Amino acid sequence: MKIKRHGAVISLIAAGALALTACGSDQNTPAAGGGSGAAAPTGSAQVDCGGKKNLVAEGSSAQKGAMDVFAQQYGQKCAGQQIAYTPSGSGNGIKQFNGGVADIGGSDSPLKEGTETDAAKTRCKGDPAWNLPLVFGPVAVPYKLDGVTDVTLTPDVIAKIFTGAVKTWDDAEITKANGGKALPAKPIKVIFRDGDSGTTDNFQQYLAAAAPSSWTKGAGKKFVGGTGQSAQGSAGVAETVAAADGTIGFVEWSFAQDKKLNVAKIDSGAGAVTLSGETAGNAIKEAKIKGTGNDLVLDLKALYASKAANSYPLVLATYEIVCSKGYDADTAKAVKAFLTVAATTAQSGLADAGYVPLPQEFQDKLLTAVKAIA
Incomplete structure (x- = not known):
């Protein structure tokens, strides 16, 4: 309810x-x-x-x-x-x-x-x-990509998506993260939370710890990736991702569940990990x-940089x-x-x-x- x-x-x-x-x-x-x-x-x-x-x-x-x-x-x-x-x-x-x-x-x-x-x-x-x-x-990384329900991303690829360095879903780095399977040749549309947000701060701290060479933007409660469009609140991010093909965002898991969004698996180095209560x-x-x-x-920093198997470290x-x-x-x-x-x-x-x-x-x-x- x-x-x-x-x-x-x-x-x-x-x-x-x-x-x-x-x-x-x-x-x-x-x-x-x-x-x-x-x-x-x-x-x-x-x-x-x-x-x-x-x-x-x-x-x-x-x-x-x-x-x-x-x-x-x-x-x-x-x-x-x-x-x-x-x-x-x-x-x-x-x-x-x-x-x-x-x-x-x-x-x-x-x-x-x-x-x-x-x-x-x-x-x-x-x-x-x-x-x-x-x-x-x-914190989930939800996406909408018509016809695709299984996507794996590495921390480095996530960082590059949210800085605009990786711009399309068929980018070679995304293909590699998905075992050589190419995703559709569509532009990536980044959606981030407008204004100050603890979720944004933790997401950016995660990228700084897990992908330090790819995320050099720092952290803070405002999104500093420099790409994409903003949405109002966590509900707005989830709704915007749900509404348009090619979108990706970051949001508390419950909002992704509410909109029945697909959530990316994260491979920190020990294999793809699905977000679940057990892995978190x-x-x-x-x-x-x-x-x-x-x-x-x-x-x-140690939690976010963890490469442990069957562990989902992106938690707030x-x-x-x-x-x-x-x-x-x-x-x-x-x-x-x-x-x-x-x-x-x-x-x-x-x-x-x-x-x-x-x-x-x-x-x-x-x-x-x-x-x-x-």
Whole structure:
């Protein structure tokens, strides 16, 4: 079903009647996908309910659908408890957390060292904030090429397509990536997201890590490839790709599922990999942490540059930013209860919303950090 957002703040009161939305980082959410193919996680943990009745969270709209699922499960597990999530964007999430308005901030990127970490330390009464990667959503490379439903691309070829160096579907490099099979001699029409987008930033970070010789444009929330046409939001990208032959774009997986778009396989060096819950989960399972202690900042460069077999490394991670210490006792108790539910039993509801349920190994890392919040 398609859920429209009414108002800036959406109260997530979990009484079992809340409809679940799919992943998206704009103001439109697609219908829930047809399932990720990943087995539902079985992890669970003891939840110490209580504390603050109404938690406040704000930030990345890419995790909006996941937060709906988490809130529903939280309310079922802890009767009378609820969380209100405002999907206002990562920048606002950090600002509202650091300003003491939000108990939890949601961001597609960890706190930046310096101004942001300093402000967070002040907000947390002298103790550091932690970045906890709780939500993972794959980024798909959808295309429309009449008569073709199976396309494999390498990171280098993707980079060259999105800089305009590869211009036609029958280019020799695309033919080579597809085992010598030539695709139709049609021009490639690149579609990218207009304005600032965490999905764009992660896609460009991926290309910089996986294809450094072919993508020298850098990263950032604005598309810097220098070719193609823009579309409004993730829904606009998916709709534009679906509407015209020869198109290609990048978008959160749930939007590609919603429009039933063909998605390119990616060959990072160990064979073509189809995007699925299993292959994205394999990448998450092997993700390395570069933060210290319970500050679980991911080494995205290593993740994106991975050449592991049967692994789809192009995934977007959303962090929950929390105080390691510094909450009042009621807030700390409720934050820990919510995050415990979100990291364990609530993960089983994510697959149909276009996200990847956390592997048990990653759940364990998160639970260790959550238990340490004081």
